Amino acid sequence: GEKVEQHESTLSVREGDSAVINCTYTDTASSYFPWYKQEAGKSLHFVIDIRSNVDRKQSQRLIVLLDKKAKRFSLHITATQPEDSAIYFCAASTTGGYKVVFGSGTRLLVSP
Amino acid sequence: EAAVTQSPRNKVAVTGGKVTLSCNQTNNHNNMYWYRQDTGHGLRLIHYSYGAGSTEKGDIPDGYKASRPSQENFSLILELATPSQTSVYFCASGGGQINERLFFGHGTKLSVL
Numbered sequence: 001g002e003k004v005e006q007h008e009s010t011l012s013v014r015e016g017d018s019a020v021i022n023c024t025y026t027d028t029a030s031s032y033f034p035w036y037k038q039e040a041g042k043s044l045h046f047v048i049d050i051r052s053n054v055d056r057k058q059s060q061r062l063i064v065l066l067d068k069k070a071k072r073f074s075l076h077i078t079a080t081q082p083e084d085s086a087i088y089f090c091a092a093s094t095t096g097g098y099k100v101v102f103g104s105g106t107r108l109l110v111s112p
Numbered sequence: 113e114a115a116v117t118q119s120p121r122n123k124v125a126v127t128g129g130k131v132t133l134s135c136n137q138t139n140n141h142n143n144m145y146w147y148r149q150d151t152g153h154g155l156r157l158i159h160y161s162y163g164a165g166s167t168e169k170g171d172i173p174d175g176y177k178a179s180r181p182s183q184e185n186f187s188l189i190l191e192l193a194t195p196s197q198t199s200v201y202f203c204a205s206g207g208g209q210i211n212e213r214l215f216f217g218h219g220t221k222l223s224v225l
């Protein structure tokens with residue numbers, strides 16, 4: 001079955017710098033790649049996604065890149081702010097599939 | 113904003129006891145999911161459902177059962193709870209189509225002593 005690997009378990013950046021979180025997946029049939037954010041002590045909420053018919057998507061300071069050949073996708077957070085500090089999860093699901101598989105999470109710390 | 117409500121928020125159970133975690137969503141989503149979150153493992157899929165009456169095994173179904181009696185409700189059942197099932201459990205629901213974002217409940221912290 002699908003496996004999603006999230007490469008950075010922790011990431012520390014200075015406020016204003018960019019942060020990049022990388023994920024890889026195994027199933028070539030995967031076609032939907034969402035990202036979720038979990039703030040301390042809270043639940044997860046959706047932040048951005050990308051589908052396999054595009055290789056780049058941007059929403060304000062968030063950019064997602066998808067490299068289908070390498071089976072890799074990444075979340076770029078530009079001009080980081082302290083409120084970006086959280087755990088970020090990548091996920092993947094296949095076309096026609098209901099199963100959503102998550103990575104292990106990356107704890108991002110943005111220091112002033 | 114989609115609403116997913118889990119109960120209870122916290123639960124302490126004894127080894128060998130039965131535990132039922134409940135989840136309710138009010139947005140008519142077809143797909144519902146149960147995950148557990150453990151440090152170092154992220155979110156792992158236990159069971160999911162794509163409609164009332166259906167349940168499917170996820171990646172770690174052993175020791176868990178699921179029930180989807182209606183569109184709104186999805187339960188996770190631990191018939192014989194073990195300390196290894198101590199975790200935070202999240203319920204989530206998704207849209208009417210496949211490959212839509214998930215909406216998560218606030219989580220249930222379960223301790224099995």
